[in-house]
Amino acid sequence: VYQNLIRAAVGLSAAAALWAQPAIYPHGVVNAASLLSPGLPGSAIAQGSAFTIYGAGIGPATGVQVSSFPLATTLSGVSIAAVQGDTTINVLPLYVRQDQINALMPSNAPLGWVSLRITYNNAKSNPSPVFVVRDSPGIYTFTGTGLGPGAMQIINSDGSLPLNSNQASAKPGQSVQLYLTGLGPISAPDNQPPPAGNLSTSVEVWVGGVLATVAYSGRSPCCSGLDQIVFTVPANSPPGCWVPVQIRTSKANISNSVSMAINTSGGPCSDPANPLSSTIVNGGTMGSLSLTRTTIHQDVGVNAPVDLAGDSLWYSANKLTANPFAFRPFASAPPPGTCAVYAGIGDYWASGKIGDATVATSLDTGKQFTITGPGGPRAVTLTNASAPVGSYIPLYSLPSLLFLGPGNFTISGGGGADVGAVNLALTVPAPFTWTNRDQITKVDRTQPLTLTWSGTSGQAIQIVGENSDLPTNSSALFNCLVPAGATSFTVPPQVLAALPGTRSSSLNSTGVIFVMSSTPGSFSVPGLNTAFASAVYSNGKTVILQ
Amino acid sequence: VKEELAMSLKRNFTTAILFLAFSAKSFAQVTDYPHIPFLPWFGAGSLDVCEKDGFHHYILYYVWGGTVTQISDIGTPYLCDCKTKGVNIPESAAAPVELGANTCVTVGIGGEDLTIPSIFSPGQRNEPGGFPGGGLWYGPRPWAMPLTGVTEDRARFATSASASPPYAGTVPFRQFGLPPLYSGTDPKISLQCNSALNPTVFGVNHDDAVVHRDNMCTGERLAEIAVPTRPQQVRLTPDGLWAIVTSFDNGITFIDTSTNTAAKVIRTDSNINPGGLAISPDGSYALVTSLGQPLMLVLDIAKQEIAGQIPLGRNFPQSVRLSPDATLAWVTYPFDSVVEVIDILTGIPVRGIPVGTPSDIALNTTGTVAYIASGGAPGSVLVVDTKTYTVTKTIPAGAGATDLLLSSDDRILTVNNYFGDSITVIDTATLSGQTIPVSGAPRGAVLVPLQ
Numbered sequence: 001v002y003q004n005l006i007r008a009a010v011g012l013s014a015a016a017a018l019w020a021q022p023a024i025y026p027h028g029v030v031n032a033a034s035l036l037s038p039g040l041p042g043s044a045i046a047q048g049s050a051f052t053i054y055g056a057g058i059g060p061a062t063g064v065q066v067s068s069f070p071l072a073t074t075l076s077g078v079s080i081a082a083v084q085g086d087t088t089i090n091v092l093p094l095y096v097r098q099d100q101i102n103a104l105m106p107s108n109a110p111l112g113w114v115s116l117r118i119t120y121n122n123a124k125s126n127p128s129p130v131f132v133v134r135d136s137p138g139i140y141t142f143t144g145t146g147l148g149p150g151a152m153q154i155i156n157s158d159g160s161l162p163l164n165s166n167q168a169s170a171k172p173g174q175s176v177q178l179y180l181t182g183l184g185p186i187s188a189p190d191n192q193p194p195p196a197g198n199l200s201t202s203v204e205v206w207v208g209g210v211l212a213t214v215a216y217s218g219r220s221p222c223c224s225g226l227d228q229i230v231f232t233v234p235a236n237s238p239p240g241c242w243v244p245v246q247i248r249t250s251k252a253n254i255s256n257s258v259s260m261a262i263n264t265s266g267g268p269c270s271d272p273a274n275p276l277s278s279t280i281v282n283g284g285t286m287g288s289l290s291l292t293r294t295t296i297h298q299d300v301g302v303n304a305p306v307d308l309a310g311d312s313l314w315y316s317a318n319k320l321t322a323n324p325f326a327f328r329p330f331a332s333a334p335p336p337g338t339c340a341v342y343a344g345i346g347d348y349w350a351s352g353k354i355g356d357a358t359v360a361t362s363l364d365t366g367k368q369f370t371i372t373g374p375g376g377p378r379a380v381t382l383t384n385a386s387a388p389v390g391s392y393i394p395l396y397s398l399p400s401l402l403f404l405g406p407g408n409f410t411i412s413g414g415g416g417a418d419v420g421a422v423n424l425a426l427t428v429p430a431p432f433t434w435t436n437r438d439q440i441t442k443v444d445r446t447q448p449l450t451l452t453w454s455g456t457s458g459q460a461i462q463i464v465g466e467n468s469d470l471p472t473n474s475s476a477l478f479n480c481l482v483p484a485g486a487t488s489f490t491v492p493p494q495v496l497a498a499l500p501g502t503r504s505s506s507l508n509s510t511g512v513i514f515v516m517s518s519t520p521g522s523f524s525v526p527g528l529n530t531a532f533a534s535a536v537y538s539n540g541k542t543v544i545l546q
Numbered sequence: 547v548k549e550e551l552a553m554s555l556k557r558n559f560t561t562a563i564l565f566l567a568f569s570a571k572s573f574a575q576v577t578d579y580p581h582i583p584f585l586p587w588f589g590a591g592s593l594d595v596c597e598k599d600g601f602h603h604y605i606l607y608y609v610w611g612g613t614v615t616q617i618s619d620i621g622t623p624y625l626c627d628c629k630t631k632g633v634n635i636p637e638s639a640a641a642p643v644e645l646g647a648n649t650c651v652t653v654g655i656g657g658e659d660l661t662i663p664s665i666f667s668p669g670q671r672n673e674p675g676g677f678p679g680g681g682l683w684y685g686p687r688p689w690a691m692p693l694t695g696v697t698e699d700r701a702r703f704a705t706s707a708s709a710s711p712p713y714a715g716t717v718p719f720r721q722f723g724l725p726p727l728y729s730g731t732d733p734k735i736s737l738q739c740n741s742a743l744n745p746t747v748f749g750v751n752h753d754d755a756v757v758h759r760d761n762m763c764t765g766e767r768l769a770e771i772a773v774p775t776r777p778q779q780v781r782l783t784p785d786g787l788w789a790i791v792t793s794f795d796n797g798i799t800f801i802d803t804s805t806n807t808a809a810k811v812i813r814t815d816s817n818i819n820p821g822g823l824a825i826s827p828d829g830s831y832a833l834v835t836s837l838g839q840p841l842m843l844v845l846d847i848a849k850q851e852i853a854g855q856i857p858l859g860r861n862f863p864q865s866v867r868l869s870p871d872a873t874l875a876w877v878t879y880p881f882d883s884v885v886e887v888i889d890i891l892t893g894i895p896v897r898g899i900p901v902g903t904p905s906d907i908a909l910n911t912t913g914t915v916a917y918i919a920s921g922g923a924p925g926s927v928l929v930v931d932t933k934t935y936t937v938t939k940t941i942p943a944g945a946g947a948t949d950l951l952l953s954s955d956d957r958i959l960t961v962n963n964y965f966g967d968s969i970t971v972i973d974t975a976t977l978s979g980q981t982i983p984v985s986g987a988p989r990g991a992v993l994v995p996l997q
Contacts (some may be wrong), residue, residue: 023897025933026874026913039871056934083892115892126896127889129873347912471827471870473912505784505827508870508911 021057022118022125027345027472028054029116029130032102032225033181034138034256035146037345038131039472040500042254046136047185048107050225052100053080058118058125059096066094071104071191071224077121082130084110091116092191094224104225105132107185135184135201137227137247137255147342147354148327150245150258151179154266155230165324166281169263172235175215176260178205183217183227183249194219194226201249203229206494207260208243208338210234237262240335241269241277242327246494254497257341259327259334273481274333279530280326285363286530287317287419289411289523291371291389291426293404293537299441300502300511300542309392311404313371313411316385317363317419317528329354329479336481339463339491341498343476347468349510354477363527364416373409373428406430409535420526427519428535432456434515442544443511445496451515452488453539459517463489467511467545469500475510476500502544514540748789748801750777757791757799759806769806773799774813778821783847784829790845792820792834798843800850810850818843822866824875833875835863842866842875842888856893859886865906869932870913878904878918885918887935897935901928908950908959910974917959917972919947925963927970929977941979944968 027038032050036043045051064076073079073090080091080103089109095102101118109132118125140151142165152164155175162168170176184201186194196218203217216230229247237243242259249255261269271277279286292312299305320326334340342354367382371389380387390403408427415421432455443449451463461482468475476499482489502509521533749758755775759768774797782789782803789801798812798820814820814836820843822835831853832845840861846853864878874896875888880903887896903921909932910916916930925947929939944963947970951960961970963981972979 023934026869027871113891115889115894127892127894129889129891470911471872471913473914503827508827 021123022055022120023057024053024055024116024118024125024128026128027474029128030054031136031138031146031182031256033140033146033151033179036138036256036343037472037474039469039474040343040476041498042136042138042256042343043474044131044133044136044253045105046133046182047105047109047111048190048225049105049136049138049182049227050094050102051105051130051181052102053116053118053128054100055118055125057098058101058120059098061098063095063097063100069191069193070189079119081117081119082106082109082114082132083117083127084112084114089114092224104190106190107187133253135182135249136253137180137182137203137249139178139180139245139247139255139258141256141258142325143327146256146258146344147329148242148259148332149325150260152245152260153177163324164260166241166261166269166277166326167267167324169239169241169261169266169269170233171264171266172233172237172262174233174266175230176233177216177228177230178245178247179220180227180229180247180255181225182253182255183219183229186219190224194221194224196221199227202251204248204251204494205229205231206244206246206248206492207231207234208238208240208245208262208335209492210237212237233262238335238338239263239270240273241271241281242332242334242340244334244338244340246341246498248494248497254494256343257495257498259332259340271335273336274331275532276331276333276530280320280328280332281322283320283322284529285317285319285419285527287315287363287365287525287528288531289313289315289422289424289533290518291404291409291411291428291535293402293428293431294540295431295538296512296514296540296542297437298542299438300544307394309400309402311389311391311402313369313380313382313387313389314385315365315369315382315413315422317365317531319361319363319418321360328360333481334479336483339478339480339495341476341478341495343474343498345474347470347473347510348466348475348477349468363418365419365422366413366416369411369413369422371403371409371411373403374405374407375403378403404428404535411533415525415527418527422523422525424521424523424533426521426533426535429459429517429519429537430455431537432459432515432517432539434539434541437515437539437541440513440541440543442546443496443513444546445499445501446493447496448493449491449496450488451491451513453515453517454487456487456517459519460484461486461489462516462518463491463514464516465491465496465499465511465513465543467499467502467509469503470508470510471503474500496545499545501546509545511543511545512540513543514538748780748782750780750791755793757789757801771799771801771806771808773797773801773808774811779823781823781825781832783825784827788847790823790825790832790847792823794819794821794837796820798834798845798852812845812850812852814843814852822864822877824866824868826868826872827870828872833866833868835866835877837862837864842877856888858888859895860884864904867907867909869909870911876907876909876916878907880904880921899928899930899935899937905948906950908952910952910956915956915974917950917952919943919950919961921945921947921964923965925961925966925970927959927961927972927979939977941970941972941977942981943970943979944981 030037030052032052034042059078060076066075071092073092075093075096078093078096080093082089082091087110089106092104093101094104111132114130114132115127116130117127142149142151153161154164154170155161155177164170183199188195198216199218203214205212205214212231212234214229214231220226220228239262241261243262245258245260247255263269276286295309297305297307329342369380371378371380380389390401392400392402406428408425410425412423432453435452435454463480466477478495480489480491502511516536516538518534518536523531523533525531751758755773755777757771757773757780773791774793774795776794778792778794780789780791787803789803791799796814796816796818799808800810802809818839819837820834821837823832825832829847832847834843834845840858842856842858844853844856860879860882862879862881864880867876873890875890877886877888883900883902885899885901885904889896901918901920904918905921906919908917914932916932918928918930920926920928923945925943925945927941927943928937931938943961944966946963946965947961948964949962956974959972959974963970968981970979970981
């Protein structure tokens with residue numbers, strides 16, 4: 001870096017103060033489709049791809065879009081330069097607005113770090129570092145967040161091309177065209193309509209973890225930087241409203257994880273494994289309540305392993321609006337046997353925020369609850385839908401004061417402004433054993449990761465892995481649902497590859513994997529169309545993602 | 547069959563919503579558990595556990611001159627009823643002392659200047675004879691002290707005391723989705739200095755042209771290493787192998803931490819006065835400001851040589867800090883009353899932030915918030931949103947606010963107020979600070995232990 005720095009910096013005269021000029025936000029240059037923030041796998045900008053710049057004062061107040069070819073290097077007073085050493089490339093603006101620019105990274109942009117700089121009405125922005133690679137796929141989504149339903153059309157035999165949505169599922173065996181950007185450079189001029197034809201970049205498409213046959217992967221001839229992949233929905237792909245779809249190019253570069261709706265008969269999707277899907281798709285009110293025991297074995301970046309445990313109550317309710325592209329992280333669960341990935345900006349552990357474009361209104365469930373179990377009653381107050389119940393740290397001779405041991409519990413509360421009183425029973429099961437937990441510390445993200453457990457008869461299992469890259473303020477998390485009755489699960493490498501690697505200083509990363517079991521309960525509450533409860537045991541450990 | 551199917555569906559569904567519950571709970575609750583660095587030498591801390599409403603809380607004590615100056619709840623958003631401040635504890639106290647009613651249980655007692663009393667005289671005012679950082683100070687004075695030998699636990703702390711015993715240890719975990727610690731009792735815990743970790747501290751003695759290394763547990767002076775005169779700052783490389791020292795009088799020293807010897811001294815041109823020092827997170831390079839010239843040197847750490855220079859737009863750059871992702875360098879210009887943010891790739895200023903007499907900068911772990919010490923009278927700390935570079939809040943501090951140190955959990959920001967004979971402790975959650983009189987003119991900062 002410093003060599004580039006020196007090369008670029010030597011000879012520069014003392015630069016004038018720029019603080020009244022257009023500003024590119026830190027980490028504000030992203031793939032136009034995936035929006036993956038710098039620091040995450042798949043966040044590099046590909047030659048010949050569309051990308052987005054976020055900032056302030058970087059264009060006109062009202063958005064302006066290019067309307068004809070050839071594309072010009074200036075649009076409404078906005079021009080963009082990518083500089084590497086003595087090489088300067090003009091980036092092609094596609095859409096400009098005061099807070100956002102969409103642009104095309106030229107196919108001949110230099111690989112590696114370049115410095116991007118915007119000029120708007122002769123005022124120069126700050127430079128912003130961008131890492132340019134040959135290919136880096138990002139799938140467009142209907143949510144506009146890079147998460148949820150991918151931009152796909154079903155290719156019907158009658159020639160119609162309906163959008164894939166929860167009202168128009170694709171059938172196994174059907175062809176689907178998917179829109180993305182980042183398949184790589186083209187040899188034709190970037191300022192002209194791109195030619196159709198397969199690009200040389202190797203492409204893999206996974207649908208619900210199953211490799212699909214690809215019929216076409218290249219530019220969409222309509223639009224600069226817009227790529228198109230035509231694939232066949234695998235015959236053995238699992239049905240569901242949010243079946244994960246991932247792309248990998250050049251056997252190395254992973255895309256964002258999106259979803260598609262699949263149904264053997266087409267039409268509206270059906271998601272029998274997830275009754276919440278009906279409320280998410282069609283709108284309504286839903287709530288969930290859980291008693292959770294969370295344990296974590298910490299053996300990364302510590303002097304000696306330590307096992308921590310905590311108990312908590314969680315209860316939240318929402319009102320949703322019907323949407324053909326509705327999506328809520330976690331609640332829009334992938335089919336059993338598959339894994340979804342959620343990635344974005346922020347430290348997930350610290351903020352708890354994952355991109356969610358679904359319109360939802362939080363409902364007031366009340367705050368005061370009483371949990372009664374083998375240890376007697378305990379009054380708790382919800383804060384942000386949760387309440388701690390007990391914890392244990394085996395240090396300093398502190399006693400264990402966990403509350404949610406195995407046994408029968410009741411939870412009662414008087415209700416709130418939107419949701420009525422609740423009174424339900426839950427059975428907390430005995431903890432299960434993650435049998436190969438201690439063998440999993442360093443995780444090779446290029447290889448499958450198999451986890452095994454025992455003692456979960458009759459319980460549902462879910463596997464969650466997460467890593468936050470703190471220096472770049474970005475996070476990614478995978479969420480795998482295990483088929484009923486299974487005692488092992490293998491997380492595929494394309495899922496692991498979507499998580500950032502652990503930095504050499506573990507202070508800068510938060511790698512962790514949980515195997516979680518749940519025992520269902522049920523309850524009915526005035527004000528909720530759908531209400532579910534569960535007793536959860538979450539068995540976690542810290543990991544190094546390599 | 548129908549019943550089995552129904553149960554299967556329920557199980558599957560529960561799986562589907564399981565993480566919904568988990569994630570929201572844990573994400574809403576997580577407060578990265580204490581990973582408290584060694585605090586500046588104006589006051590070490592001691593760790594404590596108290597109990598309120600049935601929950602354990604870790605409490606960090608700041609100590610200065612035998613006085614508990616600040617008690618902060620570092621682990622949870624809940625506060626204990628143990629905010630006793632200004633409790634005088636005899637410096638000679640040799641055992642943990644109860645602070646009394648309505649206080650926490652004390653597990654450590656701090657003395658003054660703690661680990662390195664022999665090289666710093668508490669209460670001694672070192673009058674400045676020149677511009678800050680210019681090296682014209684009088685009297686023996688440590689300027690900067692990075693630690694070694696402390697493992698990189700996510701949750702860690704290291705404390706020390708001139709009183710017996712000193713303390714150093716770790717809280718070896720971070721809070722992944724766990725509720726606050728819970729207890730129905732009031733445990734009296736006692737921590738001992740973890741000699742197995744062998745925590746040590748480097749300090750710069752500006753006036754005697756030496757860098758010293760001391761054992762934090764025993765206070766033993768392990769080494770004194772001669773460096774070019776008027777040393778300014780010392781930083782450790784991320785691998786802990788090298789301590790790099792800047793000297794105003796045209797020198798940069800690479801100290802081999804395994805032997806405590808100056809393995810190499812780079813002599814700069816006579817018009818270059820090395821001052822501020824920032825090492826890249828990957829340990830490949832370091833930036834060094836030249837107090838007398840508008841430039842930064844770029845050091846190739848592997849080759850231990852100057853790889854080049856970055857021209858700056860202003861004279862008298864003082865401190866330099868790198869953003870966590872090493873894309874931006876924040877440089878203070880106290881004479882121009884501005885902080886400039888420099889793009890590392892091009893050397894071009896990204897933004898300038900007007901600040902009266904800026905002295906130091908601290909960035910949070912994710913680089914989303916910057917804190918700038920403004921050393922006027924009264925001093926202040928500016929809170930800057932690094933997305934827009936706007937000052938979101940100005941927090942009063944004491945006169946001559948100089949060094950900033952942000953705990954590695956981003957919770958506690960400490961400020962040395964050199965001219966005000968005080969320190970300011972800021973709770974970054976509430977952005978409220980408390981300025982506490984201390985004896986002597988606090989100056990110098992300690993780095994979080996590097997790996």
